[in-house]
Amino acid sequence: MERFGTPEHPDDLSNHRCISNRLGDDRVYRWELERDGEALQITVPTSITVDQAETGLIAVLGGAGLMYLPEPLVAPYVKDGRLRLVLTEWAPLEDGFHIYYSSRRQLPTGLRLLIEFIQQIKPLSG
Numbered sequence: 001m002e003r004f005g006t007p008e009h010p011d012d013l014s015n016h017r018c019i020s021n022r023l024g025d026d027r028v029y030r031w032e033l034e035r036d037g038e039a040l041q042i043t044v045p046t047s048i049t050v051d052q053a054e055t056g057l058i059a060v061l062g063g064a065g066l067m068y069l070p071e072p073l074v075a076p077y078v079k080d081g082r083l084r085l086v087l088t089e090w091a092p093l094e095d096g097f098h099i100y101y102s103s104r105r106q107l108p109t110g111l112r113l114l115i116e117f118i119q120q121i122k123p124l125s126g
Contacts, residue, residue, distance in 0.1 A: 001084070001086075004016045004017075006086055007066075007086050007087055008087075009087075009090075010031070010033050010040050010042050010087065010090060013031075013042060013044050013045070013066070014044075014045060016044075016045070016065065016066050017045065017047040017064065017065035017066070018044035018045055018046055018047065018065050018066050018067065019046070019047065019048045019049070019050060019056045019059050019060060019064060019065045019066065019067040020044065020046040020048070020049045020050070020067075021049070021050055021051075021053060021056060021067070021068070022049050022050065022051050028043070028046070028049060029068070030042060030043050031043075031044055031068045032068075032092055033087065033090040033091070033092065034090065034091075034092040035089055035090045039092070040090075044066075047064060047065050048064055048065065053069055053070065053073060054073075056069065057069060057073060057074065057077075060074075060083065061077065061082060061083070066086065071085075071091075099115055099118070
């Protein structure tokens with residue numbers, strides 16, 4: 001941030017070092033940004049590409065660059081001042097994840113336990 005400044009618009013990311021996340025199908029995630037009805041998908045200049053958000057978080061904490069991360073993952077570091085949020089007015093607000101399955105009557109035990117576990121740990125809650 002000291003070297004390249006604080007990005008005010010997604011176009012400013014082209015001047016920054018960014019950390020990208022590789023998706024399960026081996027594609028690199030394009031950052032999805034939205035403001036006032038304008039939606040963008042941006043391929044950012046990548047200094048590092050990671051397979052896990054947690055690995056990218058370690059790199060961000062070490063000063064390697066900017067990364068698009070779920071807010072609940074970075075919230076403790078923002079709270080203690082180790083990280084700063086940027087482009088917050090460009091952050092899309094989405095409903096989150098949903099689990100779809102065929103029938104509640106024939107719910108396999110493993111799936112029921114997984115759903116209960118996810119409800120207990122609330123991995124993406126604030």
